[in-house]
Amino acid sequence: MASRSGRVTATDVAREAGVSQTTVSYVLNDAPHQKISESTRRKVLDAVAKLGYQPSAAARALRLGRSELVLMLLPDVPVGDSLATLVELLGDELERHRLSLITRRTQHAPVSSLWRELMPAAVLTSLGVSAEDMAGMRAAGIPVVSVEIDAATHPLGLPIHQTLIGRMQVERLAATGHTRIGYAAPRQPRLRDFLEPRLAGVRAACAELGLEAPAVLDVPLDAAAAAAAADQWHSAVPAVTGVCAYNDETAFALLAGMRRVGLSAPGDLAVIGVDNDKLAPFAVPPLTTIDNNLDILAGRVARLIVGSIADDTVSAAPQSVPVSLVVRESA
Amino acid sequence: MASRSGRVTATDVAREAGVSQTTVSYVLNDAPHQKISESTRRKVLDAVAKLGYQPSAAARALRLGRSELVLMLLPDVPVGDSLATLVELLGDELERHRLSLITRRTQHAPVSSLWRELMPAAVLTSLGVSAEDMAGMRAAGIPVVSVEIDAATHPLGLPIHQTLIGRMQVERLAATGHTRIGYAAPRQPRLRDFLEPRLAGVRAACAELGLEAPAVLDVPLDAAAAAAAADQWHSAVPAVTGVCAYNDETAFALLAGMRRVGLSAPGDLAVIGVDNDKLAPFAVPPLTTIDNNLDILAGRVARLIVGSIADDTVSAAPQSVPVSLVVRESA
């Protein structure tokens, strides 16, 4: 029976089981250093089941000084397919550990007020979190895992090798005989932070393979504009014959643009995307792309989080996440 | 200065401002029935700013009996593009009201333990939440907003007119001269609950327009399989000339399948999707589709939630969400 409010509390369970509330807590938390007799344990568990008791997350958080929430700070970019997928996968993964994922845009509220308020069990950052905030969180004992673009500056984070992605795109194009490479960049300035490392990888790979620097053009998500870019690449001298697209979305736009000016892939212009979008197999022609294996990343990040919550030692070995080439027909 | 833990509490602010902790609370909560002198208010706010005080969500939740979390219960289907978008938009919208959206799969944990544990400010349900859970939540005073498929059974929810979507698809095809309609259904049995009302709408519209019942075929996300379906429709007697796809994804697969067997849209087979996927303009040919205006839905749901948290009167007027036809070239 509930005390006076509608809620069933540990005290109610204690009363029902004929033990003290303390004992209930011991049983439920699997006795840190306590020995609970089997009979008591039974009585308590029975009472719990009978009353349908659920501990209050708020009370627990207040007492422990940290909640079971994982705060994910998102950069202020339009969340694309792949980031959305990562969030979803991560949420599922964390759910298995009784953790709830909360996402917040970095810009909407000062980051510091956010973590102070929520006392999250861990914080996941990607971009745009200030060094002070980082330090503050760490000082407060909150494990911070950063899924960063640039592995070098964040040695404790889990890197997505954006640079590697760019490299792999070029390598594929080079392997299929292309020597003059184009890069289809999205227009939104907001994406700059994501774009740059990928483009850097492309540039580096071109240099290493002895190719000319990539011809970078804006390819907005608009067929007409994409057509202009396609045309420009095609009629350059020497002509660009292979294009790395920032992502699959951009690749789709480019393919549509090419169609408008009578160009086809991979004959006139080979196109390779990034993300392995669900629709990539249905592009015309089916889109060759780089899969960043977000499911694997999600699993690793989740494990890293769970681990750093358990151990205080943030031994977060920054394992790089595999990235794979998916060959279809466009490149 | 923090008491002894690292945290800055309202008591610290009080000390700094030279007032009682109560006064701090009054000032910060904008004085329900209190009159605070301007000078005190200033002192408090200054101290808050100086110390960087942030109230503890846990303590507040414990005291108030409810947190500032909004729990969204998701059906156990692979979260597709459109549901993911809804979640994202909703999260952004709720963030503006200082609410945090938490998503959970209905199946992973018993629903009752979830809400009892989190004491959410509101719960958002879509499918697969039992009547008992509903009743339990309502009894506990938690506003429940259901974004349901079937408006009739959930008069307090906010309906997405899935049925209307199906209707509109057929109407477009009929308007462009098609009399024999096909329906491209996804294979996953998990999607049944979403599929059925749409298909029902298609059936109803066919009947009302005096057309034959739709020829329903499975169109999995596989070009080869989709090709078989396309062929079957095309060679039926009388031939199916217009197909409603379950969603844009299915439509993409179908278009790819058609290409394999030398069929083209809309000439041989007109295709109309649902979702207005970002990539729909880049389909070959550009995909005609139904936009379910999730941004509008998200806004309404958010307002409904915020409203029902404020008022206790769940006057949730179930306003239906507009759905619009986006004409491109495929149908």
Added chain:
DNA sequence: TTGTAAGCGTTATCAC
């Protein structure tokens, strides 16, 4: 107008 004090439901430190 401001302060005192009683909880909200846990966990954890002691006694027994």
Added chain:
DNA sequence: GTGATAACGCTTACAA
């Protein structure tokens, strides 16, 4: 082995 008891940080009658 088990049980009082004191926080955790906040809101809100009730006093002053």
